[in-house]
Amino acid sequence: MKNASIRGCFLLLTVIAISSRTAMAMDEETASSINDLKKQVQSLMEQVSKLQSQVSSTNQTAPKTPSATQNHPNSIPPASSGAVGDMNEAMRPLMEQPMQGTTETAPTTVQQGPGNLPMLDVSDKGLIFRSRDNRHTIRLGGLLQLDDREFVDSPTSQESKFLVRRARPYASGYFYDDWNYRFAPEFALSSPNAAAYSTTIADAIINYKPIEDIQVEVGKYKPPVALEQLADDAYLSFNERALSSNLSPARDIGVMIHGITFDEKLSWAAMVGAGARNNNLNTGLDYDTGPDGYFRLFAQPFKGEKDFPDFFEGLRLGVGGSISWSSQSSAGTAQLFQNYSTDGGNTFFTFPSNLNVQGEHWRISPQLYYTYGPFSAVGEFIAEKQGVNAAAVGAGGGFTNYETTAWNVTLNYILTGEDATLNGVVPKEEVDFKNGGWGAWEMAIRYDGLAIGDNMFRPTTQGGIGAASDSNASGVNGFSWGLNWYLNRIMRLGVTVEYNTFTGGGAPDSISENSELGFLTRLQLKY
Known part of the structure; x- marks a missing residue:
């Protein structure tokens, strides 16, 4: 509009100048009018000069394109916004009190208007497409983990190997303010001890979030049970999860209600799922065993409390679990039960062939998570009891059950001083050998264990399950x-x-023949 006004002024000046030349031949009666016009021309020229100055000043001080975090309650900060820390802080209440652990919701901020947002943003957070009003986004990214497993004194040569542990592209985002989604296939291993690569769906989620207190999630995702199982696969301190992960499902398909309440001091979740075997992505199919009910409560009681010392604020306590009544299924043992594996991904217990589910099935998992600056600690216990039918396992077999317990304690310290979170480590500085940047360094130690109940190895003629006691270990400490x-x-x-x-165990060529000493390395790309 300003440029149009300027052009109009110049046109007017041209017309006036021509008119003034013509006026030279006019009589004296028009002389006075000509003088008045000259004064008006001078005034217009001064106004044009002022307008040009204003246009120049406006171009130099024009406001930058507002970042997404300033305009939308569910926005994703662009790379140029410098909002990495803000994003991490905003996501912290959800991710450090994990319920489903997989839905990538954007940070919550105050909406100020649509703004002039970029429609495409490429950064270390992925490739992000936005609508102009920022009510719809698509984030494209991926997780790639390349591992090497080397074992000392291994009973066979099959344990030491190079492998692609995870190859998982994803698409996530939100639409119409309150709806979030995530879709992520997996093209590598579906479990730590998988014998071959397979293609499966890791996440297929739609989450409706009208308010933080009550949300609804539908699809395939992590059930709300165990703390470490809920942590993102990209943010594990070790190559594999602890032994306790053998007793909790990695994915199930169903519907869940969940939320964060009491000033972000309590997160809760309740889910009904199809029923799933433990520690495996390739699950969630309904094998007619009956639904599973899952629940979880996780509290940070001292969050924001000024009457207590700062080191109390990082304490979080929780409990998760599940319950169901399983019916016999036509599916095979491999679809119903997941063999137990070590921290190195090697199978140390195999369920008997032809074992079926039947009867009560429950899990319970008290858990603790604590952070203080660069230090964090995780403590978790889980117990599982599963009713089974061993009629097809051996003579005299019938309805019985087994119990397994496991635990883990992990201590973690970030040597370069960054804050410890379940969101992983964000380096204060990137690796730059020319300018002295060394990234971030993290060190962790873990003690864990698993114990299998005696009934698992008792013969079927004595009411047991009849698992082989020579090749299978009954317990592990790691x-x-x-x-x-x-x-x-x-x-x-x-x-x-x-x-x-x-x-227990110890048979030749079995994993339990010797103690397991493994050296595991991983190169990870998370984009």
Whole structure:
């Protein structure tokens, strides 16, 4: 509009100038009018000069394109906004009190208007497409983990290997303010001890969030049970989860209501799922065993409390669990039960062939998570009881059950001083050998264990399940040490040294023949 006004002024000046030349031949009666016009021309020229100055000043001080975090309650900060820390802070209440652990919701901020947002943003957070009003986004990214497993004194040569642990592209985002979604296929291993690569769906989620207190989630995702199982696969301090992950499902398909309430001091979740075997992505199919009910409560009681010392605020306590009444299924044992594996991903217990589910099935998992600056600690216990039918396992078999318990304690310290969170480590500086940047360094230690009840190995003629006691271990105790180097927000290099001792078993060529000493390395790209 300003440029149009300027052009109009110049046109007027031209017309006036021509008119003034013509006026030279006019009589004296028009002389006075000509003088008045000259004065008006002079005034217009002064106004034009002022307008040009204003246009120049406006171009130099024009406001920058507002960032998404300033305009939308569910927006994703663009790379140029410098809002990395703000994003991490905003996501912290959800991710550090994890319920489903997989839905990537954007940070909550105050909506100020649509603004002039970029429609395409490429950053270390992925490739992000936005609508102009910022009510719809698509974030494209992926997780790639390349591992090497080397074992000392291994009973066979099959345990030491190079492998692609995870190859998982994803699409996530939101639409119409309150709806979030995520879709992520997996093209590598569906479990730590998988024998071959497979293609499956890791996440297929739609989440409706009218308010933080009550949300509804539908699809395939992590059930709200165990703390470590809910942590993002990209943010683990070790190559594999602890032994306790053998007793909790990695995914199930169903519907869940969940929320965060009491000033973000309590998160809660309740889910009904199809029923799933433990510690495996390739699950969630309905095998007519009956639905599973899941629940979880997780509290941070001292959050924001000024009457207590700061180190109390990082304490979080929770409990998760599940219950169901299983019916016999036509599915095979491999679809109903997941064999137990060590911290190094090797199978140390195999369920008997032809074992079926039947009867009561429950899990219970008290859990603790604590952070204070760069230090964090995790403590978790889980017990599982499963009713089964061993009629097809051996003579005299019938309805019975088994019980398994497991635990883990993990201590973690970020050597370069960044804050410890379940969101992983965000380096204060990226690796830059020319200018002295060394990224972030993290060290962790873990003690864990698993114990299988006696009824698992009791003969079927005595009311047991009849698992082989010579090749299967009845218990494991493990110790792990991990060191991770975060080169930047995208790349990480990790080393895990794990040592496991076994109770029971010991047959030649079985994993339990010797103690397990493994050296595991990982190169990770998360984009």
